Amino acid sequence: MHTVAGRYANLIKAKARELGFDFCGIAKADFLEDEASRLEIWLKNGMHGQMNYMANHFDKRLDPRLLVDDAKSVITVLLNYYPEQTLPEASDDYKLSKYAYGTDYHFVIKDKLKDLLAFIHKEIGEVGGRAFVDSAPVMDKAWAKRAGLGWIGKHTNLINREIGSFFFIGELILDLELEPDGPITDYCGTCTRCIDACPTDAIVGPYVVDGSKCISYFTIELKEAIPEDVRGKFKNWIFGCDICQDVCPWNRFARPHQTPAFDLHPDLATFTKTDWEEITEEVFREVFRRSAVKRTKLDGLKRNITFNQEA
Structure with missing residues (x-):
């Protein structure tokens, strides 16, 4: 070079x-x-x-x-x-996507x-x-x-x-000429763990995700009522979903980030199921003041929590 x-x-x-x-x-x-x-x-x-x-x-x-x-x-x-540090991980605890x-x-x-x-x-x-x-x-x-x-x-x-x-x-x-890098090989091989693990069958085939079936779509992007046909499939995800990444063998190499701004909000570390279910506008504003969770607003978050409760 x-x-x-x-x-x-x-x-x-x-x-x-x-x-x-x-x-x-x-x-x-x-x-x-x-x-x-x-x-x-x-x-x-x-x-x-x-x-x-x-x-x-x-x-x-x-x-x-x-x-x-x-x-x-x-x-x-x-x-x-x-x-x-992750959110409490008991099987019935509510879950947020790690990016939030x-x-x-x-x-x-x-x-x-x-x-x-x-x-x-x-x-x-x-x-x-x-x-x-x-x-x-x-x-x-x-x-x-x-x-x-x-x-x-x-x-x-x-x-x-x-x-x-x-x-x-x-x-x-x-608009500057720079020496480009070349692409690398696909190392997924015959693995289908992400496809098999998706509870709403959003990964409709290898390398194709139907965004309109994804838990992240339902809990973040969709502004109206969540369709009944996916009730019981959310596995307590209330904002986003990490299932397809959590099961990916390549994430055994994931290592903790070095960006303090991405750390779990201290209040969330002790959030109980009841805290989520009784969350007020004041708590929502304080805990998610600079968080991506603000996108769904309090009403959206409550809708997602209720949808998981009723499953």
Whole structure:
């Protein structure tokens, strides 16, 4: 890597590590040919449910040059969120997806990406670019795969050989030529643990998830009543669901994150079933002030708790 593009790539990756990102990879900012037909079929089959935003900006999702003028490189970063301390895990305790334990990741990653962009401006010069954390139609997992940070598993999450799949993804799209990394092999093999474990059969086939059947969709995205035909299948998940990741053999390599902002809120560590069932607006506001759980609002969380109680 003695080219200028190679030198810059090494410089950026070193800084990303210094900022606390676990991995950083680079892909050429091209049209996502492989994803185009897959996305089209997925949308046509209604697998996005009521997530209408998934059908918007189809072209922008597939072509980063429509998001950043003259884009040349997509830098993808991964930030581990696997917790050291988890919620109480008795079989009848309510469960939150691990990604929602602490501060909303959008804030944390956006700040680190801004620092990375500032470093690029300082060290390399006037570079046009934008930071993305779920904030625009960017296909995170596709870019991470292209950048060699992992492969897309049968549950459609990105899996990294060193730390599994419990991480957040963010991007910088730049008009700067950088040495790209190559994709890696798929290491799922014949394993179907995620498909077999999904209680609502949302993983309708290897590498295809019907989003409208996913517990995360029902407990976060769906704004109306949860359909009766999935009653009794939620296994006490009240915000998100980690089942397909929890059963994945690659997550035996998951290690506790190093980002204090992602730690379990101290009040949640002692939350009992009764605390959840009797949660007030005041407690909700305090405990989830900076959490992703705010998305579902108190009414949504209560709906999810009641739905699990009535099963």
